[in-house]
Amino acid sequence: MIIDTHCHLQFKGQDADREKIIERCRVRGIILNLVGTQKDTSKKAVLLARENSDMYASIGTHPNHLFPTYIDEEESQFMSREEDFDEVYYEEIYNIAPEKIIGIGECGLDLFHLPPDVPRETVLDKQKKVFKKQVAFAIRHEVPLIIHVRDAHEHMIELLKTIELPKQRGTIHCYTGNWQYAQEYLKLGFYLGFTGVITFPAKKTNPAQQESLWEVIRNMPENKILVETDAPYLAPQKYRGERCEPWMTEECVAKIAELRDKDAKEMEEIIFANSKQLFHKIK
Numbered sequence: 001m002i003i004d005t006h007c008h009l010q011f012k013g014q015d016a017d018r019e020k021i022i023e024r025c026r027v028r029g030i031i032l033n034l035v036g037t038q039k040d041t042s043k044k045a046v047l048l049a050r051e052n053s054d055m056y057a058s059i060g061t062h063p064n065h066l067f068p069t070y071i072d073e074e075e076s077q078f079m080s081r082e083e084d085f086d087e088v089y090y091e092e093i094y095n096i097a098p099e100k101i102i103g104i105g106e107c108g109l110d111l112f113h114l115p116p117d118v119p120r121e122t123v124l125d126k127q128k129k130v131f132k133k134q135v136a137f138a139i140r141h142e143v144p145l146i147i148h149v150r151d152a153h154e155h156m157i158e159l160l161k162t163i164e165l166p167k168q169r170g171t172i173h174c175y176t177g178n179w180q181y182a183q184e185y186l187k188l189g190f191y192l193g194f195t196g197v198i199t200f201p202a203k204k205t206n207p208a209q210q211e212s213l214w215e216v217i218r219n220m221p222e223n224k225i226l227v228e229t230d231a232p233y234l235a236p237q238k239y240r241g242e243r244c245e246p247w248m249t250e251e252c253v254a255k256i257a258e259l260r261d262k263d264a265k266e267m268e269e270i271i272f273a274n275s276k277q278l279f280h281k282i283k
């Protein structure tokens with residue numbers, strides 16, 4: 001069994017054929033964690049999880065939504081809205097289905113997508129402030145954090161070392177950093193989530209980058225590895241160019257097994273046990 005510990009099946013781009021995607025996941029027995037990024041996508045995640053026994057939800061405010069920023073990536077272009085982590089609102093949606101809400105996030109720090117007219121320090125300060133609010137919320141509800149970090153590992157590690165953390169800690173989602181940062185997160189008790197990015201070939205112009213990520217996977221303690229898709233983004237190599245769907249986590253499991261020279265089925269069982277260990281509400 002596989003748990004896709006981070007996907008966004010509730011996003012609009014999947015409205016037209018969501019039922020078909022769900023069916024493709026269901027025949028493979030995949031369990032999903034639908035991760036919110038702001039108020040409406042968090043609420044939608046909760047509602048969808050409430051209706052489906054193989055889905056769970058995480059609620060939170062993504063750092064890219066704290067200032068209006070134009071996001072232009074391979075898979076999507078959009079103008080992010082200005083939001084804050086509104087505790088009253090999130091408490092309300094938490095109470096819709098508390099047994100289905102397994103994490104808080106995605107929350108974190110992102111210094112890659114910067115709003116054009118705001119100083120970097122101002123952005124970072126606000127991101128830290130909003131992150132801390134979500135940590136407090138996670139502690140209150142005894143659930144782990146789903147953490148997004150882009151171009152900001154040093155800031156995040158320093159922050160995590162100085163604040164009280166939920167005892168369940170959480171996961172660093174879509175981990176693509178080096179082994180040095182990975183060790184810091186592991187020391188703090190976090191899991192690392194790996195997406196289809198690990199299946200990409202090393203770039204001819206910069207092979208060291210991908211080699212370094214594979215080194216992390218080879219070195220990882222077995223009991224801290226999670227898999228995720230971040231669907232609809234980041235389709236694994238085999239499906240690159242297509243919209244990513246949560247069942248493609250199979251590719252991540254296969255790559256991890258290959259890198260660690262382990263049987264894929266055995267690797268799948270270990271990762272499944274890890275996911276259930278962290279997300280203790282999953283039945």
Ligand SMILES: [Zn+2]
Pocket residue numbers: 006008035106230
């Ligand atoms: Zn995500």
